[in-house]
Amino acid sequence: MRDEEFFDRIEKIRKRMYSIAYSYFYSESMAVDMVDDAIYRGYLKKDTLKEEAYFETWMTRILLNCCATQYKKEKRHRSFEEYIVEHEPSDQPDVRHLELKDAVSHLPEDLRTIISLKYFADLTTQEIADTLKIPMGTVGTRVRKALDLLKTALGGD
Amino acid sequence: MDIEKELRNLSQEARELPPQLNMERIVRKTKRRKTIHTISFAGRSVLSVAAGLFILLFIGVNSSVSIARAFTEMPLIGGLSESLVIRRDIRQVIRNREDIGEVIGAGGLHEVSMTKEGKNSDLSFTIDSYLADESSFSAFVRLDGELPSDFAYLEITNISINDTDRVKPVEYYNSGMYKDIRIGELQFMQFFWERPSTDFVIGFDIIVYRFNSEPLEESFNFKFEDVEIPEAKYVPINQIFNLEGYEILFTEMIIAQSSTKIIYEDPSIYGIDFYGFDIYLTDSDGHVLSDATEYNSYSFMEGRKNYTCVILPTVYYKETEDIQINIAGASFSRYDERILSVNIRHKMASFDGRTIPVEVYERSTYEDFGLPADPDLYGIESIVIFVPYDDSMPFFNAPYEIFDDMNIYKNKYDYPITTIDGQDYMVIQCPVYFESNDVYHFVAISDSKKARYRTTIDVDIEG
Numbered sequence: 001m002r003d004e005e006f007f008d009r010i011e012k013i014r015k016r017m018y019s020i021a022y023s024y025f026y027s028e029s030m031a032v033d034m035v036d037d038a039i040y041r042g043y044l045k046k047d048t049l050k051e052e053a054y055f056e057t058w059m060t061r062i063l064l065n066c067c068a069t070q071y072k073k074e075k076r077h078r079s080f081e082e083y084i085v086e087h088e089p090s091d092q093p094d095v096r097h098l099e100l101k102d103a104v105s106h107l108p109e110d111l112r113t114i115i116s117l118k119y120f121a122d123l124t125t126q127e128i129a130d131t132l133k134i135p136m137g138t139v140g141t142r143v144r145k146a147l148d149l150l151k152t153a154l155g156g157d
Numbered sequence: 158m159d160i161e162k163e164l165r166n167l168s169q170e171a172r173e174l175p176p177q178l179n180m181e182r183i184v185r186k187t188k189r190r191k192t193i194h195t196i197s198f199a200g201r202s203v204l205s206v207a208a209g210l211f212i213l214l215f216i217g218v219n220s221s222v223s224i225a226r227a228f229t230e231m232p233l234i235g236g237l238s239e240s241l242v243i244r245r246d247i248r249q250v251i252r253n254r255e256d257i258g259e260v261i262g263a264g265g266l267h268e269v270s271m272t273k274e275g276k277n278s279d280l281s282f283t284i285d286s287y288l289a290d291e292s293s294f295s296a297f298v299r300l301d302g303e304l305p306s307d308f309a310y311l312e313i314t315n316i317s318i319n320d321t322d323r324v325k326p327v328e329y330y331n332s333g334m335y336k337d338i339r340i341g342e343l344q345f346m347q348f349f350w351e352r353p354s355t356d357f358v359i360g361f362d363i364i365v366y367r368f369n370s371e372p373l374e375e376s377f378n379f380k381f382e383d384v385e386i387p388e389a390k391y392v393p394i395n396q397i398f399n400l401e402g403y404e405i406l407f408t409e410m411i412i413a414q415s416s417t418k419i420i421y422e423d424p425s426i427y428g429i430d431f432y433g434f435d436i437y438l439t440d441s442d443g444h445v446l447s448d449a450t451e452y453n454s455y456s457f458m459e460g461r462k463n464y465t466c467v468i469l470p471t472v473y474y475k476e477t478e479d480i481q482i483n484i485a486g487a488s489f490s491r492y493d494e495r496i497l498s499v500n501i502r503h504k505m506a507s508f509d510g511r512t513i514p515v516e517v518y519e520r521s522t523y524e525d526f527g528l529p530a531d532p533d534l535y536g537i538e539s540i541v542i543f544v545p546y547d548d549s550m551p552f553f554n555a556p557y558e559i560f561d562d563m564n565i566y567k568n569k570y571d572y573p574i575t576t577i578d579g580q581d582y583m584v585i586q587c588p589v590y591f592e593s594n595d596v597y598h599f600v601a602i603s604d605s606k607k608a609r610y611r612t613t614i615d616v617d618i619e620g
Contacts, residue, residue, distance in 0.1 A: 003188075011180050018178055022171035032177045036186060043187050048589055050520075050538045100163055119164040120171055133530040150160050 001046045001055075009055050010039055016121045017063050023120035024067040024112075026101050034070060038063035057131050060121075064113060103153035111146040118143060176310050182366060247286070247297060250345045256470045257295065257345070260288055260414045265387070275363075275375040279303040282361060282377040285343060291389035292413035292468065294318075295347040300340055300363065307368040311338055315362035316346075320354045321380070338363075349416070349453055349468050355384045389413040392618045400487055401608065403429060407482065408464070410616055417447065417471045419482060423456055423463035430602055435486035436467060439613075441479040447471045482614040486607055493551045493601040499542055499585070502595040506544050516543040516582075523586050528573050531586050538589045542597075546574055546583040551601035553583065572599075 017038065021031035042059050049058055104115055117123045117131060129136045243251075243261050251257045260266075268286040275281060280302035287296045304311070338344065358380050365373040390412040398405045398421070411418040417438060423431065433454065438446040447469035454467040499506045499515055506513040521541040524530050552571035572585045587597055 007180060007184050007187075010183065014178050014180075014183065015174050018174055019168065019171040023168070026170070028175050031171070032175055035178060036183075039183060040187050048538045097163075097167065100160075100167055104164075104167075115164065119161070120168045122168075147160050150164075154160070 001049060001052055003043075006043060006046050010042075010059070013056050013059060014039075016123075017059065019120040019122075020060070020063055020116045021067055023104070023116040024071055026105075030070075034063065034066050038066045041066070060117075060131050064116075068109060068113075099154055100150070103150050106153075107146055107149060111142055111149065114139065114142045115146050176366070177312075179366070181372070185372075246343050250297065250343050254345075254470070256415050256472050257288065257347075259472045260290070263414070265290070265414055267385070271379050273377045273379065275302070275377070277375055278305070278365065278373045280363065280365070280373075280375055282363065282375070284359075284379050287381075287384075288415065289353065289384050289386050290413040290415055291353045291386060291411065292416045292418060293347050293349045294353070294359075294384075295345065295415070296359075298344050298346060298361075299342065300338055300344075302340065304340060304365060305367055305370075305373065307370060309366040309368050311363060311365045313338055313361055313363055315360070315376075317360045318348070318350075318354075319358045319360075321356045321358055347415075351455070351457070351466075353386045355386060356382050357384075387414055390618065392616060394419075394482075394614065394616055396614050396616075398484060398612060398614065400429070400489070401491075407614055410480070410482075410618070412471075412618065415470065417469045418466050419469065420464055420466045423465045430490040430492055430605075431465075432488040432605065433465075434467070434484050436469070437483050437485070438469060438471060439481045439483055440477045441481075446477075446480070478617065478619045480616045480618055482616060484610045484612045484614070486609050488605060488607045490605045491603045492555065495551065495600070497544065497550070497553055497599045499544065499597045499599070500595055501540065501542070501597065508550065513545055515545070517541075518543075521586075523573070523584065526575070526584065528575065528584060539586050540589060542585040542587060543577075543582040544585065546581040550583070553585070553599040553601050555600055555602040556587075556597065571601075 014035065017035045018031055021034035022028070024034070025031055038059065042062050049055065104112060107115065113132070114128065117128045123131065125136050125139045128139045132139075243258060247261065247266075248258070251261075265288045266286050267288070269284055272281055272283040280300060283299045283301065285297040285299055287294065289295070358378050360376060360378040363375045363377070367373070392410040392412065394407040394410055396407050398407060405421055407419065407421045409420045411420070419436065436452070440446055452467050452469050454465055456463060456465050458464070495509060497506060497508045501517050504515055504517050506515045518525070518541045520538060522530065522539055523541065526541065554571045572583050574581055574583055576582070585599065
């Protein structure tokens with residue numbers, strides 16, 4: 001793939017990439033770093049991309065890998081179960097906003113990824129299924145499971 | 158409660174694309190990005206280090222929320238002592254850095270006021286003053302001048318240090334971006350260095366992005382000679398920490414004016430994929446001297462052993478005689494020490510001393526064989542390896558000793574097992590960019606876990 005085409009295609013998905021990265025860290029600078037990193041890795045490996053039709057999916061996968069790895073490095077290893085036990089939900093709207101971020105960040109990785117792709121990157125169920133190479137039914141199941149866990153964490157019904 | 162609605166509201170925070178992600182910058186940054194060079198200053202330390210690394214901290218008056226938060230989370234022993242005579246502007250910049258404040262208060266600040274004028278703009282860059290010890294070099298810097306009328310934002314990048322005292326120059330290079338720069342305001346930068354140098358050139362690139370025209374670029378280089386570096390205190394530890402049955406040797410503590418380094422053997426060599434300790438220091442009265450939540454670390458090799466050095470910002474505790482290293486937790490995965498090695502060229506694998514013929518299919522994917530796709534390798538050129546499998550083998554799930562390429566440390570699932578004509582095969586899809594001289598290594602890794610500890614290691618720093 002030529003450089004020009006690579007960056008043309010990056011331009012079309014950079015917004016989506018930023019939204020996904022942001023959903024991992026809730027930090028503009030961190031999200032920019034992750035997008036930079038993913039683009040650089042994609043740039044280095046663009047010639048190994050077998051089918052260019054998969055470019056967007058491929059870059060999304062690279063970004064998810066970058067974010068997941070960085071996330072691991074930040075040692076946020078507390079499990080969702082531990083989080084639930086230690087967490088006291090609040091009724092304050094401002095606090096709830098932070099709590100939601102915190103709760104999402106403690107979801108298991110596969111569920112957190114689904115939340116990122118569906119609610120932050122606005123991917124359709126089909127697009128999520130294509131990106132993660134899982135059946136559409138599994139996407140739906142994971143979305144429901146993630147929402148149920150978040151509801152539990154935030155003291156919902 | 159409508160969680161979906163709340164999530165969509167939350168996502169609005171990411172609706173606006175930051176200016177740093179404009180295409181001009183992305184193209185420029187991607188193409189210019191370089192590998193981080195490692196350095197190896199000649200030894201002062203007890204350990205000779207194969208590859209050193211600088212880590213940069215950057216704090217401005219308007220420092221980013223994340224950095225500000227990081228420091229406010231640290232349980233400081235107290236605010237900066239009001240009795241210390243510190244310039245008002247410097248005090249403002251380091252308001253959360255008691256460690257730096259104490260060093261300045263003890264006379265460690267060198268005011269130099271070195272200014273370089275830009276060649277392509279009205280900007281000038283000043284190194285106002287610096288501190289140096291065997292752990293870090295810190296500088297108070299300021300950017301002055303007029304910005305163009307169509308100024309969008311600016312960043313400082315490509316920070317480099319060249320040791321001019323070496324015949325063969327060694328270089329630190331940081332391609333990172335530091336954007337919280339304000340014209341006319343003092344900023345604080347701290348470089349943690351493995352080997353202190355008395356003679357070096359430090360360089361900074363400034364890029365001023367504009368709305369309507371090409372960015373302005375400036376490079377500023379400052380030469381330092383005969384930098385006074387106060388000696389650190391080297392304290393042997395030589396004590397064992399037991400990590401899940403594995404003995405980790407803590408070798409040495411290096412107490413510099415602004416921070417304390419603790420060196421231990423990297424437990425990854427014992428069959429553990431190790432992510433790090435929660436570690437902090439207390440004095441003999443139990444006062445916290447550092448904190449576990451935020452610290453820098455780097456790895457290096459000595460002889461045939463890997464070591465990790467953690468850097469804990471600390472106030473210089475030269476009057477303290479006894480220090481306790483407190484280990485509150487450790488994050489790691491276990492991996493099976495038995496390695497499956499696959500030679501692609503010879504189509505042979507070795508495991509537990511056995512040699513096993515394998516089948517190799519180039520330019521193939523799982524889908525070609527009716528297996529579920531590996532999403533991590535979607536669209537990437539790969540090969541598929543069929544390894545005859547029996548119950549004596551673990552469920553391999555990770556490439557081993559493959560350079561940290563694309564950060565694939567571990568697959569989300571075990572490599573699939575399929576049966577052909579009554580023979581079980583483990584099927585590995587491997588990306589072609591794992592270039593390892595035709596030989597690929599695989600191990601089985603458990604899920605990561607965090608173990609809690611309440612272990613203390615007593616260190617008598619008076620020896």
